[in-house]
Amino acid sequence: MAGMALTNRILGFVNAPALMQRVVSCMQGMSVDIGEYKRKRDLLCDGLADAGYEFIKPPGAFYLFPRTPIADDVAFVKELQKELILVVPGSGFAGPGHFRIAFCVDDKTIVNALPGFRKVMQKYK
Secondary structure, three states: OOOHHHHHHHOOOOOOOOHHHHHHHHOOOOOOOHHHHHHHHHHHHHHHHHHHOOOOOOOOOOOOOOOOOOOOOOHHHHHHOOOEEEEOOOHHHHHHHEEEEOOOOOOOHHHHHHHHOOOOOOHOO
Protein backbone atom coordinates (compact mmCIF):
# COMPACT_ATOMS: atom_id res chain seq x y z
CA MET A 1 0.00 0.00 0.00
CA ALA A 2 2.81 2.40 0.84
CA GLY A 3 4.38 1.73 -2.56
CA MET A 4 1.08 2.42 -4.32
CA ALA A 5 0.64 5.65 -2.37
CA LEU A 6 4.17 6.74 -3.27
CA THR A 7 3.73 6.10 -6.97
CA ASN A 8 0.31 7.72 -7.14
CA ARG A 9 0.87 10.80 -5.00
CA ILE A 10 4.52 11.63 -5.51
CA LEU A 11 5.75 10.12 -8.75
CA GLY A 12 2.52 10.48 -10.72
CA PHE A 13 2.39 6.90 -12.01
CA VAL A 14 -0.87 5.04 -12.49
CA ASN A 15 -1.09 1.62 -10.88
CA ALA A 16 -2.08 -1.41 -12.89
CA PRO A 17 -5.85 -1.85 -12.64
CA ALA A 18 -5.69 -5.30 -11.00
CA LEU A 19 -6.51 -3.99 -7.52
CA MET A 20 -9.50 -1.96 -8.69
CA GLN A 21 -10.74 -4.86 -10.81
CA ARG A 22 -10.93 -6.94 -7.64
CA VAL A 23 -12.77 -4.16 -5.83
CA VAL A 24 -15.21 -3.65 -8.69
CA SER A 25 -16.03 -7.36 -8.79
CA CYS A 26 -17.15 -7.11 -5.15
CA MET A 27 -19.33 -4.09 -5.86
CA GLN A 28 -21.54 -5.53 -8.58
CA GLY A 29 -25.15 -4.55 -7.96
CA MET A 30 -24.26 -1.65 -5.64
CA SER A 31 -25.16 1.91 -6.48
CA VAL A 32 -24.47 5.43 -5.30
CA ASP A 33 -27.18 7.88 -4.30
CA ILE A 34 -26.64 10.42 -7.06
CA GLY A 35 -29.45 12.52 -5.61
CA GLU A 36 -26.95 13.76 -3.03
CA TYR A 37 -24.74 15.16 -5.81
CA LYS A 38 -27.71 16.70 -7.61
CA ARG A 39 -28.75 18.47 -4.42
CA LYS A 40 -25.22 19.81 -3.84
CA ARG A 41 -24.97 20.85 -7.49
CA ASP A 42 -28.23 22.75 -7.25
CA LEU A 43 -27.18 24.42 -3.99
CA LEU A 44 -23.95 25.69 -5.54
CA CYS A 45 -25.49 26.57 -8.91
CA ASP A 46 -28.33 28.54 -7.33
CA GLY A 47 -25.90 30.46 -5.12
CA LEU A 48 -23.44 31.25 -7.89
CA ALA A 49 -26.16 32.24 -10.37
CA ASP A 50 -27.66 34.54 -7.73
CA ALA A 51 -24.23 36.17 -7.32
CA GLY A 52 -23.94 36.77 -11.08
CA TYR A 53 -21.73 33.90 -12.25
CA GLU A 54 -22.29 32.39 -15.69
CA PHE A 55 -21.97 28.64 -16.28
CA ILE A 56 -23.62 25.65 -17.85
CA LYS A 57 -25.33 23.50 -15.25
CA PRO A 58 -23.71 20.08 -15.61
CA PRO A 59 -26.00 17.09 -16.11
CA GLY A 60 -23.38 14.87 -14.48
CA ALA A 61 -19.97 15.02 -12.77
CA PHE A 62 -19.33 16.79 -9.47
CA TYR A 63 -17.79 20.07 -10.54
CA LEU A 64 -18.72 23.33 -12.27
CA PHE A 65 -16.75 25.36 -14.76
CA PRO A 66 -18.01 28.97 -14.34
CA ARG A 67 -16.84 31.90 -16.43
CA THR A 68 -14.66 34.47 -14.67
CA PRO A 69 -15.76 38.11 -14.97
CA ILE A 70 -12.23 39.06 -16.10
CA ALA A 71 -10.02 37.49 -18.76
CA ASP A 72 -7.25 36.58 -16.31
CA ASP A 73 -8.63 33.50 -14.60
CA VAL A 74 -5.49 33.10 -12.47
CA ALA A 75 -5.90 36.60 -11.04
CA PHE A 76 -9.57 35.93 -10.36
CA VAL A 77 -8.75 32.69 -8.55
CA LYS A 78 -6.27 34.61 -6.39
CA GLU A 79 -9.08 37.00 -5.40
CA LEU A 80 -11.23 34.04 -4.39
CA GLN A 81 -8.32 32.69 -2.33
CA LYS A 82 -8.43 35.89 -0.29
CA GLU A 83 -11.93 34.79 0.73
CA LEU A 84 -10.57 31.31 1.59
CA ILE A 85 -12.21 29.79 -1.49
CA LEU A 86 -10.06 27.27 -3.33
CA VAL A 87 -10.78 26.73 -7.00
CA VAL A 88 -8.58 25.90 -9.98
CA PRO A 89 -7.96 28.30 -12.89
CA GLY A 90 -9.63 27.15 -16.08
CA SER A 91 -6.43 27.73 -18.05
CA GLY A 92 -5.13 24.55 -16.40
CA PHE A 93 -7.92 22.68 -18.22
CA ALA A 94 -7.56 24.48 -21.57
CA GLY A 95 -10.41 26.80 -20.54
CA PRO A 96 -8.97 30.26 -19.90
CA GLY A 97 -11.46 32.74 -18.52
CA HIS A 98 -13.10 30.07 -16.36
CA PHE A 99 -12.47 28.31 -13.08
CA ARG A 100 -13.21 24.80 -11.89
CA ILE A 101 -14.85 24.03 -8.57
CA ALA A 102 -15.90 20.68 -7.13
CA PHE A 103 -19.10 20.40 -5.14
CA CYS A 104 -18.44 17.01 -3.54
CA VAL A 105 -18.07 18.69 -0.14
CA ASP A 106 -20.25 19.23 2.91
CA ASP A 107 -23.25 21.49 2.35
CA LYS A 108 -21.86 23.78 5.04
CA THR A 109 -18.73 24.35 2.93
CA ILE A 110 -20.83 25.39 -0.05
CA VAL A 111 -23.13 27.66 1.98
CA ASN A 112 -20.21 29.30 3.81
CA ALA A 113 -18.39 30.02 0.53
CA LEU A 114 -21.30 31.78 -1.20
CA PRO A 115 -20.84 35.19 0.50
CA GLY A 116 -17.18 35.16 -0.58
CA PHE A 117 -18.13 34.34 -4.17
CA ARG A 118 -20.60 37.23 -4.12
CA LYS A 119 -18.06 39.64 -2.61
CA VAL A 120 -15.42 38.87 -5.24
CA MET A 121 -17.92 39.06 -8.11
CA GLN A 122 -19.06 42.50 -6.90
CA LYS A 123 -15.50 43.79 -7.34
CA TYR A 124 -15.82 43.21 -11.08
CA LYS A 125 -19.45 44.11 -11.82
